[in-house]
Amino acid sequence: MKKFIPVWWEAAKKKLSLDRKMLSIMKKHESNLLIGGDPFISLIKAITGQQISLEAAKSVFNLLHKHHPRLAPKSFEKLSIEDLRGFGYSRRKASCMKDLAKLFQQKKWTSKKLLTMEYDTIYQQLIPIKGIGEWTIHMFAIFHQGESDIFPTKDIGIIKAIEKIYFSGANKSIDEVIQCSKKWAPYRSAACWYLWRTLDAEPVLY
Numbered sequence: 001m002k003k004f005i006p007v008w009w010e011a012a013k014k015k016l017s018l019d020r021k022m023l024s025i026m027k028k029h030e031s032n033l034l035i036g037g038d039p040f041i042s043l044i045k046a047i048t049g050q051q052i053s054l055e056a057a058k059s060v061f062n063l064l065h066k067h068h069p070r071l072a073p074k075s076f077e078k079l080s081i082e083d084l085r086g087f088g089y090s091r092r093k094a095s096c097m098k099d100l101a102k103l104f105q106q107k108k109w110t111s112k113k114l115l116t117m118e119y120d121t122i123y124q125q126l127i128p129i130k131g132i133g134e135w136t137i138h139m140f141a142i143f144h145q146g147e148s149d150i151f152p153t154k155d156i157g158i159i160k161a162i163e164k165i166y167f168s169g170a171n172k173s174i175d176e177v178i179q180c181s182k183k184w185a186p187y188r189s190a191a192c193w194y195l196w197r198t199l200d201a202e203p204v205l206y
Helices: 009-016 020-028 039-048 054-067 074-078 081-086 091-107 119-126 134-145 156-166 174-184 188-197
Strands: none
Touching: 009 020, 009 188, 020 156, 020 188, 039 054, 039 091, 039 134, 074 091, 081 091, 091 119, 119 134, 134 188, 156 174, 156 188, 174 188
């Protein structure tokens, strides 16, 4: 399935444009969030991106994809932990991806099937996998599922961007950051998309 613009995107831009500072960011970065695509690759990219820079994550994933261009749950059966470590993955991430591949095969998950599932259902089925936490599921919820109001409180980049833009760089508690985000509801996923762009002009893709 090809990626596509979520149905709520125009409504989100209209809502966010009421925020003067957000509008300034939007004018500088006019591209659209794209959702859907291959759900397995979306999650592999999210796992790859855990706790490392965007540039490092791209490098590691691209090396994996170069040697295995047809990434799919079944193909992961042939890859050992050591194979994956050779591409730059930690043992924990390699094991996590292998477990994810098993789950996809067990559930027979496809993009079409997942897009009909509730967020809470997907969360409960992914969270038992060691190495998949709230942040990874949030990335999947935004970039594959197209959930409109995800606010990833464990994303350091989002926190830092909000502190810089809305609090003159002052450190703020998570509760204060969440309170700041409420003005963007129910389109906080879109707000995050634009906040990420202030950190890296290249669009984030998972």
